[in-house]
Amino acid sequence: MESLKVSGSEQCPFEFNFDPATFKAGDWVSYRVPEEFSDMAFVGQLLEVGTDFVIISPNDPTDAERRMRGTRASRPVVTAKEALE
Secondary structure, X not given: OEEEEEEOOEEEEEEEOXXXXXXXXXXXXXXXXXXXXXXXXXXXXXEEEOOOEEEEEOOOOOOOOOOEEEEOOOOOEEOHHHHHO
């Protein structure tokens, strides 16, 4: 797991896993939605890890059951349809 610097010496409150080979349910990941948001980073928690996909919870307080399918990559990619519908 890796912590990121927010600004200066301030630490990010999340520890991210950027190694898809070690992904497991419960890990925090930095995922992207490049179709709509270029390389902007979002934070999600892995709920399920498949051979070539992950299921991510965006931890949306207005929709606690929300799930998104993403690629199994160091920074998973989620389609705009998955992220915005």
